[in-house]
Amino acid sequence: MAKNEIDAVTGTATTGHEWDGIKELNTPLPRWWLWTFYACCIWAALYMVAYPAWPLVSSYTSGLLGYSSRANVAADMAALQALRGEKAALLAKADLADIEKDQALLAFARAQGRAAFGDNCAPCHGSGATGSKGYPNLNDDDWLWGGTLDALHQTIQYGIRSGNAQARENQMPAFGKDGTLKKDEIVQVANYVLSLSGQPTRQGVDLAAGKQLFADNCAVCHGEDAKGNQELGAPNLTDRIWLYGGDEASLVETITNSRGGVMPAWADRLDPVTIKALAVYVHTLGGGR
Amino acid sequence: MVPPPMNMPVKPPVAALDAPLYEAAKKNYPQSVHGRFRTVKWVLMAVFLGIYYLLPFVRWDRGPNSPSQAVLVDLPNRRFYFFFIELWPQEVYYFTGLLVIAAMVLFLMNAVAGRVWCGYACPQTVWTDLFYAVERWIEGDRRERMKKAKEGLTARRVGELALKHSIWLVIAWWTGGAWVLYFADAPTLVKDLATFQAPMVAYAAIGILTFTTYTLAGHMREQVCIYMCPWPRIQAALTDEWALNVTYRYDRGEPRTSIKKAADLRALGQKAGDCVDCLQCVAVCPTGVDIRHGAQLGCIQCGLCIDACDAVMAKVGRPTGLIAYDNDVNIERRLAGEAPIYRFVRARTIIYTGVIALVGAVMLYTLSTRTLIDINVLHDRNPLFVALSDGSIRNAYTIRFLNKRSDLRTLELTASGVPIPTLHVIGEEPASRTIVAVGPDQTREVRVLVTVPPAARIEKSNAITFTVRDVDSGDTATVGDHFFGP
Numbered sequence: 001m002a003k004n005e006i007d008a009v010t011g012t013a014t015t016g017h018e019w020d021g022i023k024e025l026n027t028p029l030p031r032w033w034l035w036t037f038y039a040c041c042i043w044a045a046l047y048m049v050a051y052p053a054w055p056l057v058s059s060y061t062s063g064l065l066g067y068s069s070r071a072n073v074a075a076d077m078a079a080l081q082a083l084r085g086e087k088a089a090l091l092a093k094a095d096l097a098d099i100e101k102d103q104a105l106l107a108f109a110r111a112q113g114r115a116a117f118g119d120n121c122a123p124c125h126g127s128g129a130t131g132s133k134g135y136p137n138l139n140d141d142d143w144l145w146g147g148t149l150d151a152l153h154q155t156i157q158y159g160i161r162s163g164n165a166q167a168r169e170n171q172m173p174a175f176g177k178d179g180t181l182k183k184d185e186i187v188q189v190a191n192y193v194l195s196l197s198g199q200p201t202r203q204g205v206d207l208a209a210g211k212q213l214f215a216d217n218c219a220v221c222h223g224e225d226a227k228g229n230q231e232l233g234a235p236n237l238t239d240r241i242w243l244y245g246g247d248e249a250s251l252v253e254t255i256t257n258s259r260g261g262v263m264p265a266w267a268d269r270l271d272p273v274t275i276k277a278l279a280v281y282v283h284t285l286g287g288g289r
Numbered sequence: 290m291v292p293p294p295m296n297m298p299v300k301p302p303v304a305a306l307d308a309p310l311y312e313a314a315k316k317n318y319p320q321s322v323h324g325r326f327r328t329v330k331w332v333l334m335a336v337f338l339g340i341y342y343l344l345p346f347v348r349w350d351r352g353p354n355s356p357s358q359a360v361l362v363d364l365p366n367r368r369f370y371f372f373f374i375e376l377w378p379q380e381v382y383y384f385t386g387l388l389v390i391a392a393m394v395l396f397l398m399n400a401v402a403g404r405v406w407c408g409y410a411c412p413q414t415v416w417t418d419l420f421y422a423v424e425r426w427i428e429g430d431r432r433e434r435m436k437k438a439k440e441g442l443t444a445r446r447v448g449e450l451a452l453k454h455s456i457w458l459v460i461a462w463w464t465g466g467a468w469v470l471y472f473a474d475a476p477t478l479v480k481d482l483a484t485f486q487a488p489m490v491a492y493a494a495i496g497i498l499t500f501t502t503y504t505l506a507g508h509m510r511e512q513v514c515i516y517m518c519p520w521p522r523i524q525a526a527l528t529d530e531w532a533l534n535v536t537y538r539y540d541r542g543e544p545r546t547s548i549k550k551a552a553d554l555r556a557l558g559q560k561a562g563d564c565v566d567c568l569q570c571v572a573v574c575p576t577g578v579d580i581r582h583g584a585q586l587g588c589i590q591c592g593l594c595i596d597a598c599d600a601v602m603a604k605v606g607r608p609t610g611l612i613a614y615d616n617d618v619n620i621e622r623r624l625a626g627e628a629p630i631y632r633f634v635r636a637r638t639i640i641y642t643g644v645i646a647l648v649g650a651v652m653l654y655t656l657s658t659r660t661l662i663d664i665n666v667l668h669d670r671n672p673l674f675v676a677l678s679d680g681s682i683r684n685a686y687t688i689r690f691l692n693k694r695s696d697l698r699t700l701e702l703t704a705s706g707v708p709i710p711t712l713h714v715i716g717e718e719p720a721s722r723t724i725v726a727v728g729p730d731q732t733r734e735v736r737v738l739v740t741v742p743p744a745a746r747i748e749k750s751n752a753i754t755f756t757v758r759d760v761d762s763g764d765t766a767t768v769g770d771h772f773f774g775p
Contacts, residue, residue, distance in 0.1 A: 100715070103716065
């Protein structure tokens with residue numbers, strides 16, 4: 001029973017519907033809204049055809065445009081490689097010693113090195129390369145196997161006791177476990193070592209005996225002056241930096257049971273440019289020689 | 290309406306306040322007008338448009354390593370050049386100062402003579418005025434345009450419309466084109482644009498600004514002022530009774546009558562209003578308001594109605610200035626038989642001027658005394674310090690040097706505040722060398738190690754000061770940070 005009726009109060013047409021005397025004003029949606037809505041419907045339909053949309057049993061509809069977010073990531077990664085390509089090539093070509101002389105190359109190597117360090121080295125050496133007990137601090141100037149660029153490069157490539165044929169390899173004897181030294185002898189050596197770095201020693205311990213024992217057993221690797229030997233990876237025992245602790249108990253433990261950490265050979269896992277960047281990064285942390 | 294006794298002037302009703310919230314736009318056909326304010330507007334339009342379109346081509350010699358464009362926003366290199374001033378991103382606070390001054394100038398204008406900005410200087414007004422001039426030149430004056438709008442489309446009419454819109458689009462395109470010239474070397478960019486070598490973003494910016502100019506100045510016109518712009522609302526809240534506004538002096542104009550009746554009344558020695566209700570003030574108004582309703586939101590105070598009214602008053606032999614820059618205070622005073630007074634020195638004008646002078650002086654001072662080298666420092670967070678094998682304590686810093694001059698500078702870095710600091714700039718040989726070269730108008734970041742010998746007693750945290758000195762000129766800059774110990 002549609003009829004064109006104008007509501008007196010509002011001046012608006014009614015829909016012609018009436019319920020118990022209540023009439024409905026005809027206020028349709030604005031035309032622009034309606035057209036926007038239709039446009040959205042069309043857009044949605046086209047979108048479903050053009051892009052991946054519907055899940056199937058073991059796959060999904062891939063859409064006519066062949067869009068894939070995985071392909072986007074791959075393209076982005078390729079673009080990143082291409083972006084780095086020029087500088088990465090320079091880095092690959094550059095002599096290790098020359099990298100730090102070139103401002104731009106140094107910045108690039110450090111940035112690459114920092115990222116690689118965070119991904120690969122930080123679990124043991126810490127995000128700030130400060131290390132912890134058994135894991136050397138790479139910021140300081142005390143190096144077991146040498147702190148020159150070449151030495152660092154070598155260590156990172158082949159690791160320490162890593163099983164790699166070129167790995168840094170040494171073995172400190174377990175003097176106590178093997179029965180080479182008796183308990184009181186070990187205490188004597190430990191106290192003698194304490195005295196080398198100017199630390200207080202225990203009262204009543206015969207330091208002269210300790211010195212003799214050191215000369216007989218330890219000096220082969222650590223040197224007569226106990227300043228260590230980087231060729232052998234033997235630490236300097238006269239300085240203030242201790243990888244496993246420099247107090248008497250730690251020293252006794254070290255002499256009795258020996259110590260020996262393991263570092264992987266990164267040449268098996270990382271590409272040569274990244275290893276170069278890592279060497280430069282560690283070298284420029286501050287302790288590099 | 291019953292005429293008031295003795296033909297005394299009464300204030301005409303203000304523009305309807307109970308108008309519906311939605312109102313269909315009424316198209317305006319402003320009539321051409323000649324006079325003082327029209328001339329001022331033409332001159333200002335020429336000056337403003339001239340500055341806008343030509344400024345990018347003005348050259349300014351800054352030496353070999355810097356651009357030679359007087360005004361340049363160099364986004365890729367993060368630099369802003371304005372004649373002798375070069376600003377770096379960290380000096381963006383100068384723009385804060387400029388904005389404060391701009392706001393205060395706007396307020397001051399308003400306190401002195403109302404919406405001067407709206408009437409004469411606002412880009413919306415200037416470009417709309419230009420577009421109206423084009424429209425008038427092609428389609429004729431008010432009556433012709435109204436007539437043509439009612440008539441159907443003839444071939445001639447279509448031709449006129451096509452010509453008008455083409456010229457509008459060319460102006461709009463040129464407006465967008467001039468805008469992008471502020472962001473690159475103008476002559477080069479013009480050549481690149483012409484040969485389609487320019488970056489896509491330039492064409493996109495021109496396209497957008499062509500569209501906005503064409504739409505805002507060609508089609509929306511006074512709608513922008515009345516419905517879109519916040520300034521009329523703010524202005525209404527900021528004004529006072531002493532500010533001069535384009536005012537219909539109803540003390541003189543009311544009651545309105547015809548020329549003949551007015552002459553008759555005057556012959557009888559009775560008062561007659563000067564307004565002859567010719568509606569010329571409405572006809573010339575670019576926003577289509579009736580100024581006789583008093584100050585109102587739609588009035589941009591361009592003064593064209595003053596020109597129109599003065600011309601009519603001259604013709605009917607009455608004194609000009611029935612519409613003039615005036616205020617309600619003076620109307621009341623004249624009605625009361627007192628002489629009008631004008632007061633420009635008021636608390637608000639003094640405060641606005643003071644703020645402008647203060648901010649301007651601070652900006653000038655800082656601009657003229659700023660150094661052209663700078664140094665920023667960032668302490669390593671992990672580790673805070675490193676104990677070396679001999680007991681020395683070392684801290685590492687990332688230091689950035691800023692050379693704001695257009696030549697290569699050799700800078701020497703020193704540190705003070707901690708005992709006997711040894712500096713090592715990574716990458717510089719030998720290790721003791723603390724001299725760094727920084728390229729023209731560039732920054733350089735270096736890693737610096739500071740070591741303090743074991744003998745030095747240092748606290749957990751010590752203040753350290755880095756000083757950078759230009760080896761040649763002796764200019765220095767300093768920055769403070771901390772040196773941490775165990």
